[in-house]
Amino acid sequence: MEGAELAGKILSTWLTLVLGLILLPSAFGVSLGISEIYMKILVKTLEWATIRIEKGVPKKSGLKNAASGGIIQRDESPMEKGLSGLRGRDFELSDVFYFSKKGLEAIVEDEVTQRFSSEELVSWNLLTRTNINFQYISLRLTLVWVLGVIIRYCVLLPLRITLAFIGISLLVLGTTLVGQLPDSSLKNWLSEMVHLTCCRICVRALSGTIHYHNKQYRPQKGGICVANHTSPIDVLILTTDGCYAMVGQVHGGLMGIIQRAMVKACPHIWFERSEIKDRLLVTKRLQEHIADKKKLPILIFPEGTCINNTSVMMFKKGSFEIGGTIHPVAIKYNPQFGDAFWNSSKYSMVNYLLRMMTSWAIVCDVWYMPPMTREEGEDAVQFANRVKSAIAVQGGLTELPWDGGLKRAKVKDTFKEEQQKNYSKMIVGNGSFNLESD
Amino acid sequence: GPPSPAHRPRVCSRVRSRNSALSLLDPWPYLPSFPPSRRGRYWRCCSRGAPGSVMGSRASTLLRDEELEEIKKETGCEFGQITRLYSRFTSLDKGENGTLSREDFQRIPELAINPLGDRIINAFFPEGEDQVNFRGFMRTLAHFRPIEDNEKSKDVNGPEPLNSRSNKLHFAFRLYDLDKDDKISRDELLQVLRMMVGVNISDEQLGSIADRTIQEADQDGDSAISFTEFVKVLEKVDVEQKMSIRFLH
Numbered sequence: 224m225e226g227a228e229l230a231g232k233i234l235s236t237w238l239t240l241v242l243g244l245i246l247l248p249s250a251f252g253v254s255l256g257i258s259e260i261y262m263k264i265l266v267k268t269l270e271w272a273t274i275r276i277e278k279g280v281p282k283k284s285g286l287k288n289a290a291s292g293g294i295i296q297r298d299e300s301p302m303e304k305g306l307s308g309l310r311g312r313d314f315e316l317s318d319v320f321y322f323s324k325k326g327l328e329a330i331v332e333d334e335v336t337q338r339f340s341s342e343e344l345v346s347w348n349l350l351t352r353t354n355i356n357f358q359y360i361s362l363r364l365t366l367v368w369v370l371g372v373i374i375r376y377c378v379l380l381p382l383r384i385t386l387a388f389i390g391i392s393l394l395v396l397g398t399t400l401v402g403q404l405p406d407s408s409l410k411n412w413l414s415e416m417v418h419l420t421c422c423r424i425c426v427r428a429l430s431g432t433i434h435y436h437n438k439q440y441r442p443q444k445g446g447i448c449v450a451n452h453t454s455p456i457d458v459l460i461l462t463t464d465g466c467y468a469m470v471g472q473v474h475g476g477l478m479g480i481i482q483r484a485m486v487k488a489c490p491h492i493w494f495e496r497s498e499i500k501d502r503l504l505v506t507k508r509l510q511e512h513i514a515d516k517k518k519l520p521i522l523i524f525p526e527g528t529c530i531n532n533t534s535v536m537m538f539k540k541g542s543f544e545i546g547g548t549i550h551p552v553a554i555k556y557n558p559q560f561g562d563a564f565w566n567s568s569k570y571s572m573v574n575y576l577l578r579m580m581t582s583w584a585i586v587c588d589v590w591y592m593p594p595m596t597r598e599e600g601e602d603a604v605q606f607a608n609r610v611k612s613a614i615a616v617q618g619g620l621t622e623l624p625w626d627g628g629l630k631r632a633k634v635k636d637t638f639k640e641e642q643q644k645n646y647s648k649m650i651v652g653n654g655s656f657n658l659e660s661d
Numbered sequence: 662g663p664p665s666p667a668h669r670p671r672v673c674s675r676v677r678s679r680n681s682a683l684s685l686l687d688p689w690p691y692l693p694s695f696p697p698s699r700r701g702r703y704w705r706c707c708s709r710g711a712p713g714s715v716m717g718s719r720a721s722t723l724l725r726d727e728e729l730e731e732i733k734k735e736t737g738c739e740f741g742q743i744t745r746l747y748s749r750f751t752s753l754d755k756g757e758n759g760t761l762s763r764e765d766f767q768r769i770p771e772l773a774i775n776p777l778g779d780r781i782i783n784a785f786f787p788e789g790e791d792q793v794n795f796r797g798f799m800r801t802l803a804h805f806r807p808i809e810d811n812e813k814s815k816d817v818n819g820p821e822p823l824n825s826r827s828n829k830l831h832f833a834f835r836l837y838d839l840d841k842d843d844k845i846s847r848d849e850l851l852q853v854l855r856m857m858v859g860v861n862i863s864d865e866q867l868g869s870i871a872d873r874t875i876q877e878a879d880q881d882g883d884s885a886i887s888f889t890e891f892v893k894v895l896e897k898v899d900v901e902q903k904m905s906i907r908f909l910h
Binding site: 294296313314315316317318319320321322323324325326327328329330331332333334335336337340350372375519574576578581625629633635638639640642643644646647648650651 | 686687744745746752754766767768769770771772773774775776777778781802805822832833836837853855857858859860861862870873874878886891894895898899903904905906907908909
């Protein structure tokens with residue numbers, strides 16, 4: 224019996240501490256400064272670890288430079304220059320050199336596949352998940368790593384799971400209760416409070432430190448908020464600073480429960496799996512939503528899939544055809560403290576959440592940007608590219624024209640046909656060639 | 662009496678499962694044993710293994726010191742370059758069995774849109790095989806290593822380095838020689854040309870291009886291009902610059 228009493232006492236002290244130090248401040252949007260102290264200690268420790276490694280690694284490996292900016296010298300010259308000829312030159316046996324070099328360069332390092340796995344870090348952050356190479360350095364460093372594992376799994380993980388549990392249950396409960404009220408401004412205000420509080424609790428469940436820049440450009444009602452996508456956490460990060468109407472598929476299980484509860488309190492847009500294929504239906508519903516100026520701004524991720532936060536890939540034009548004001552937002556994570564990218568083909572959602580909760584922290588910057596609208600004579604694709612460039616520049620990310628869907632799908636044949644056409648023009652020249660089929 | 666052999670595997674598997682549970686999220690940094698033995702050290706080159714994978718299969722994604730030395734001798738690549746390329750190899754190896762298949766290569770978009778993509782991929786696979794291991798991968802890549810000046814006069818008695826001018830030309834020759842009979846026939850040249858131009862040039866025009874090329878190159882009158890004739894045609898071309906990939910350091 225004594226053991227049970229002791230366990231009960233510990234549990235109640237634990238919960239009181241959590242309530243007092245974390246939950247109540249979140250409800251009022253106040254910070255006690257505990258996370259700042261934690262971050263300072265963490266930064267100091269990681270710096271120490273980096274210095275130890277640099278002392279220990281022999282000079283011959285030379286890997287430090289490799290992580291930044293590519294490992295080989297890519298020849299970006301167009302086909303004409305690469306084949307070293309003027310237009311109208313004839314075919315030569317050496318033409319095959321150009322294609323084979325380009326092919327081998329792509330095999331050693333290509334722009335696309337590296338975006339679908341976690342970014343490699345230049346210096347070790349005491350997590351054995353994303354690192355380039357390992358070598359036994361010293362006993363002290365190993366002990367620090369073991370200490371880190373103990374802290375992360377025995378201290379941080381239980382705390383975070385408790386917070387996540389409390390946060391999600393409060394969300395479901397709160398939104399269901401608020402949903403019972405009749406439509407009024409009180410209901411909207413209450414629903415906002417519930418959303419914000421629960422999101423703040425969930426962010427603390429990940430030890431998230433978020434810096435918001437340019438808050439004056441925060442998305443307004445009746446607009447569409449567009450951001451680059453790295454993980455499901457993006458949603459959490461954005462909703463901590465404002466309320467959005469979310470768009471997405473109806474899921475089953477826990478996600479489904481959360482979705483159904485949320486939609487009671489404020490109008491989110493959830494689609495059935497069958498409806499999402501009907502592009503016209505989706506566009507119509509979104510247009511109806513933004514036409515009502517009292518409704519919350521819609522949150523959309525035009526890339527359509529998670530990218531590893533080093534680049535922005537092609538924005539799908541669907542969201543840009545709706546009309547309305549686009550509010551771009553750039554999100555950039557600091558990979559030093561924890562890798563936020565969800566590699567959905569490798570890790571399940573549960574595995575991903577566990578990784579999140581056993582990292583040091585999630586640190587990110589969010590930049591709100593001035594609103595953009597489609598200009599005269601600009602079609603949806605050009606508008607999408609314009610917004611994409613703006614986000615890439617703001618977040619310090621590389622801009623790529625490739626489709627994020629290449630994570631799972633094969634590349635279209637049209638690109639190869641384009642290359643073949645260019646080459647044909649070169650070897651026959653003068654634009655006068657017979658087409659095989661017309 | 663003495664423990665039956667059936668007991669022994671159970672002890673090993675218990676240790677294994679304990680390790681693989683931890684390797685779920687935070688793998689032990691120095692595999693496979695602690696403290697690491699000085700001899701035969703393992704290099705853990707960025708192997709992002711599947712969660713919960715058994716230690717045995719994970720070990721196959723490691724690169725041993727001895728293998729590193731052999732590859733270094735064979736290809737002439739530097740230590741840092743080899744480990745970097747090993748990371749690339751493991752990231753392409755989606756099946757995580759230590760070898761690459763043709764599908765693994767096809768997954769690279771920039772290679773899939775290359776008109777000669779299939780021929781290049783084929784160059785990695787030895788005759789009749791469907792999988793290529795890291796040694797084979799490095800051996801093919803080594804053809805594109807730049808020719809260093811101080812190497813030209815080195816080991817005259819040893820085997821020719823993989824990135825010599827002659828071997829680079831051999832690589833290109835094999836791209837044309839579809840049936841590997843050491844000759845480029847008119848048919849083979851036509852097929853490769855068709856790959857490069859797609860549907861944009863007619864059969865007749867392509868045929869005349871092929872005929873002209875063979876006529877210019879052929880010296881022994883067999884209407885095919887042998888390797889010596891191939892080398893002769895390309896003697897003025899700067900093969901070194903066109904078929905080399907430089908590492909940034």
